Amino acid sequence: MQQLTALYVRYTGEEPASIAQIPGAGSNRQYFRFVGNNGESIVGVIGTSRDENHAFIYLDRHFMLRRLPVPRVLAVSDDELRYLQTDLGHTSLYDAISGGREAGGRYNQKEQQLLVSAIRELPNFQMRGARGLDWNNCYPQPEFDEESVLFDLNYFKYCFLKATGLDFHELKLEANFRMFAKDLTAESGESFLYRDFQARNIMLDSDGNPYFIDFQGGRKGPYYYDLASFLWQASAHYSFKLRRRLVYEYYDALKQYTEVPSVRHFVNRLSLFVLFRLLQVLGAYGFRGYFERKKHFLDSIQPAMDNLRELLKMSSGMFPYPYLMDMLRRLTELPQFTQIEKPAMSRADGYKTTDSKVYEAHPQDGPATFSKYDGKGPLVVRVNSFSYRNGIPDDPSGNGGGYVFDCRSTHNPGRYEPYKKLTGLDEPVIRFLEDDGEILSFLEHVYKLADHHVTRYLQRGFTSLMFSFGCTGGQHRSVYSAQHLAEHIHQKFGIEVQLEHREQHIRQVLNAKN
Template sequence: MEKLIELYRKWAGKAPQNIEKLAGAGSNRSYFRLTDDGGRTVVGVIGTSRDENHAFIYLARHFTKRQLPVPEILAVADDETRYLQTDLGNTSLFDAIRGGREAGGRYNLAEQELLRKAVRELPNIQLRGARGLDYANCYPQPEFDQESVLFDLNYFKYCFLKATELDFHELKLEANFRMFAKDLTSEPMEAFLYRDFQARNIMLDEDLNPQFIDFQGGRKGPYYYDLASFLWQASAKYSFKLRRELVFEYYNSLKHFTEVPSKRHFVNRLSLFVLFRLLQVLGAYGFRGYFERKRHFIDSIPPAIQNIRDILQLGEEVFPYPYMMDMLKRLTELPQFALIEQPALNRSDGYKVAEKDIYMANPLDGPATFSKYDGKGPLVVRVFSFSFKKGIPEDTSGNGGGYVFDCRSTHNPGRYEPYKQITGLDEAVIRFLEDDGEIIEFLKPVYNLADHHVERYMQRGFTDLMFSFGCTGGQHRSVYSAQHLAEHLNEKYGVEVHITHREQGIEQVLEAKR
């Protein structure tokens, strides 16, 4: 510690006013926040591995020159066992998305946006950071290669697979491992592979922009690895939908830095690295859990095994390693990794549970309760056109009304003499509106919304749904919109539709179809 204080004194011209030890990051480095008498802070680092320190110092300086969001190196001891860097604060991405993680993977919109920011920024450090980088300074090796892949695969084999006592043919598995390693290293690797890209290693500034730390294990390699490492971290519990969105967020950002492969090729290659990363992680969990008996790592094994189950569904087209895939399938079927059923709601607690689960419920919630409106059916849709001057149509069903759309932003045929005496049911008005095209664009999102609503109402067995279209006089635009939506829903879903053009005194029923 005295040597760190001496380094600070040499850099700042005086000793720090306060020293605060920061929480460890699971490495051989110790971190301290050093504060001067004006309240300004820097972070001091003491590391026992000179080679690892040298890698971080070199990379941080290189990335700073490339104007990337990393800590700036302020001072370094002659032997590189101590150094000072800018203080990036206390808030990590891991902390910022804790709520979604603890809610079983239900990330709110703010948390999802933080994740998007992180994956959008990743290609910046991978591609821009790689320019002019001397990989000879990387630790413990300069490049991702077959030898390092095989090392990690054998780490999985000896520290996890053998501990499960699953029977397997070691030579056959080794042959598939070598094929796998060859495929993982088959493409040109011109990116900086961060290696430990995870939420704990991303700090957030005051504007919630990502800043990167702990990249000292990086090397030259394929950019797929870091994305797989980030999105398939078992404890994060990202949903399939969110993962898919973040993959394509990254893919679209990558286009700004390099020529990208087709989406199909990208996803297939990414899948290889996802599987590799999952095996790496299980190796670490096996060593830390089975051998060191650390509870956190033992508890992390079941979600990691579930990730293996999910990725196996892609099949041999993506993973042409038949023996390895068969071994992994048998691994996921071991009794100790059996899926744990979520407890159902207690039927004696007064809740009636629906026999058909309408929703894709989160397992934390249990099954959905029964609604008195479920299962009545069949659905009847009522569609109205009206004039806003005379008020919105009353909902006589007792359900309180449905959707009301205002057509008055679109081009009005009623402003032209030839159309004043006819309606949106007449050919001349229809031609006017469709030739102009504005009403078509107006109805596109209406159709999407109506389709979704009708599908869900049919699924739940609801009986009544109402759509109303209003315009100035209830004669042209609203009549056209109501008629066309009614015909669309009747044709697409076969539901009974009642049409009322209120101001025109016209009523019509489109019968339900088989």
């Protein structure tokens, strides 16, 4: 870290005002955000492999010459294990579409448009990025070939398949693997194969334009691979209809850069790479999950198996690898990958009998419907403190009042004489509540709930949201809580927050940041 900081000082001529580590995902690379005294930020990277870093640095400089949307490498250490790059901000495509992902794949119009923009930019990156590129700089190899395919298929076999306990004939499976590898590499690929093209590796600028990162594993190869990698991401839950639209958008954009095959041929080739990509990610999830015990990858196994099950169901007879197909079908039927549906409650259970599948999405469902209130203006959040003696505050927007939190379970400073005439805005009360700690634990849960709700309201284009905190007198605990939530939301989201401590007759507006 000292060497990375020294590189920053050498490049900028000053010590950083602050340094914060940026959370990583599956990579061993470490990322840090350096902020200068002028407020400008730069991202510093520490890698464990010089060759991998060299590949990224070379590719980045090549893509910059092609005017492709990537971060710019600013400075590199002599050993190439550390470098600085421009900061593309905090918002990845993965973050921006989290609402639709968490809603089980019901992406709204704004989220779908972000996906379309990213997928239409991909052919530009693949085809123009390949022009004049010296493939010998790629890591760990310059080209997608049979050997690399077999490596990934065996990675699936040893790191995932064997760990499930499924019985299979290894020689028959190996024979099908070799046929599969030959078919995948039957057409020469003249494009840049990103290899890890996924929503986490796409950053968005303030206008929603995509920028690509983490392409150091790229090489020469077929363009189908990246499309399959993106659209069959395990946790994305893209519907059949949305996938079909995005495949069309990609196919249409690809025509601008190269001669394209017929739609039938394109779809058939794409299906091969979808199957390959699903096996490849299961191998990675098996190693990272079963062996390294990383929760994110363990949680990703079931969605990946659901994708595999769906592909097998839709592609009956499509793939000429009978033993592999039979083995994969048996794999999807293993108990650990079969989600057991809970039976509906009966009246004898004390609940109304209902069909547990009423709200289950159909695989070919379209996007969610939209409210007449969507997109009518900026979101304004109202935060109130009140006394339960005087009733819960009215919601002037007519939406019904939002969240109401009861603070009366926390320690009450109003019971003690020194605090009786003070409020939750006064320093002695603040110290009392924070030293006690109960209110901090209470608000920690409130913040998580509020953050998710505000994020979704911003994504949906809603205009009004209200949070209210009540206590006995509307003087101490509720005032403290309302004040802190209002400041938290304003600081994190930069939107207008209208704050009212009703019983104290205090109103405050935290204006939206421009």
